[in-house]
Amino acid sequence: MSGIVIETAPDAARLASLGVERWPEWTSENAEFPWEYFEQEISYIVEGRAIVTPEGGAPVEIASGDLVTFPSELLCRWKVVEPLRKRYRIG
Numbered sequence: 001m002s003g004i005v006i007e008t009a010p011d012a013a014r015l016a017s018l019g020v021e022r023w024p025e026w027t028s029e030n031a032e033f034p035w036e037y038f039e040q041e042i043s044y045i046v047e048g049r050a051i052v053t054p055e056g057g058a059p060v061e062i063a064s065g066d067l068v069t070f071p072s073e074l075l076c077r078w079k080v081v082e083p084l085r086k087r088y089r090i091g
Contacts, residue, residue, distance in 0.1 A: 002062050005068070006060070009057065009066075009088045021087075026086050027083070027086075030082070034075075037073065039072045040071055041069070041090050042070075043068045043086045043088040044088075045063060045065065045068065045082070046064065047062040050080045051079045052070075054074060057074060
Protein backbone atom coordinates (compact mmCIF):
# COMPACT_ATOMS: atom_id res chain seq x y z
CA MET A 1 0.00 0.00 0.00
CA SER A 2 1.42 3.36 -1.05
CA GLY A 3 -0.37 5.59 1.41
CA ILE A 4 -1.09 8.04 -1.43
CA VAL A 5 -4.69 9.24 -1.21
CA ILE A 6 -6.40 10.73 -4.26
CA GLU A 7 -9.58 12.77 -4.05
CA THR A 8 -10.88 13.12 -7.61
CA ALA A 9 -12.55 16.39 -8.62
CA PRO A 10 -13.11 17.96 -5.17
CA ASP A 11 -15.70 20.74 -5.31
CA ALA A 12 -14.90 24.45 -5.04
CA ALA A 13 -16.05 24.57 -1.40
CA ARG A 14 -13.59 21.81 -0.44
CA LEU A 15 -10.72 23.60 -2.21
CA ALA A 16 -11.68 26.93 -0.61
CA SER A 17 -11.82 25.35 2.88
CA LEU A 18 -8.23 24.16 2.41
CA GLY A 19 -7.07 27.54 1.09
CA VAL A 20 -5.66 26.01 -2.12
CA GLU A 21 -5.54 29.38 -3.92
CA ARG A 22 -3.00 30.63 -1.34
CA TRP A 23 -0.69 27.62 -1.62
CA PRO A 24 2.63 27.96 -3.48
CA GLU A 25 2.81 26.63 -7.00
CA TRP A 26 5.23 24.13 -8.54
CA THR A 27 5.63 23.30 -12.22
CA SER A 28 7.53 20.69 -14.18
CA GLU A 29 7.97 19.84 -17.82
CA ASN A 30 8.09 16.15 -18.79
CA ALA A 31 10.68 14.62 -16.47
CA GLU A 32 11.48 11.61 -14.32
CA PHE A 33 13.12 11.86 -10.89
CA PRO A 34 13.27 10.25 -7.43
CA TRP A 35 11.57 12.05 -4.53
CA GLU A 36 11.26 11.69 -0.77
CA TYR A 37 8.55 13.26 1.37
CA PHE A 38 9.83 14.22 4.82
CA GLU A 39 6.43 15.61 5.85
CA GLN A 40 2.90 15.01 4.62
CA GLU A 41 2.11 17.03 1.50
CA ILE A 42 -1.29 17.83 0.03
CA SER A 43 -1.24 18.80 -3.63
CA TYR A 44 -3.94 20.03 -5.98
CA ILE A 45 -3.10 19.18 -9.59
CA VAL A 46 -4.05 22.26 -11.62
CA GLU A 47 -2.98 20.81 -14.95
CA GLY A 48 -0.99 17.94 -16.39
CA ARG A 49 -0.47 14.32 -15.52
CA ALA A 50 2.15 12.25 -13.70
CA ILE A 51 2.77 8.71 -12.56
CA VAL A 52 4.10 8.37 -9.01
CA THR A 53 5.59 5.00 -8.13
CA PRO A 54 6.17 4.37 -4.41
CA GLU A 55 9.25 2.34 -3.53
CA GLY A 56 8.10 -1.29 -3.56
CA GLY A 57 4.57 -0.32 -4.63
CA ALA A 58 2.32 -0.01 -7.64
CA PRO A 59 2.32 3.13 -9.82
CA VAL A 60 -0.35 5.74 -9.07
CA GLU A 61 -1.55 8.12 -11.79
CA ILE A 62 -2.44 11.68 -10.82
CA ALA A 63 -3.97 14.23 -13.15
CA SER A 64 -5.59 17.63 -13.46
CA GLY A 65 -8.36 18.07 -10.90
CA ASP A 66 -6.97 15.60 -8.35
CA LEU A 67 -6.34 16.51 -4.71
CA VAL A 68 -3.51 14.21 -3.62
CA THR A 69 -2.15 13.50 -0.15
CA PHE A 70 1.39 12.13 0.02
CA PRO A 71 2.34 10.66 3.42
CA SER A 72 5.51 11.63 5.25
CA GLU A 73 8.50 9.33 4.72
CA LEU A 74 7.27 8.27 1.27
CA LEU A 75 10.07 7.31 -1.12
CA CYS A 76 8.92 7.35 -4.71
CA ARG A 77 9.73 8.06 -8.33
CA TRP A 78 7.89 10.76 -10.25
CA LYS A 79 7.34 10.52 -14.01
CA VAL A 80 5.72 13.70 -15.36
CA VAL A 81 4.07 12.62 -18.60
CA GLU A 82 2.21 15.88 -19.36
CA PRO A 83 3.63 19.24 -18.18
CA LEU A 84 2.43 19.60 -14.60
CA ARG A 85 1.31 22.53 -12.50
CA LYS A 86 0.29 21.95 -8.90
CA ARG A 87 -0.41 23.88 -5.72
CA TYR A 88 0.84 22.29 -2.53
CA ARG A 89 0.89 22.50 1.25
CA ILE A 90 3.54 20.77 3.35
CA GLY A 91 2.88 19.66 6.91
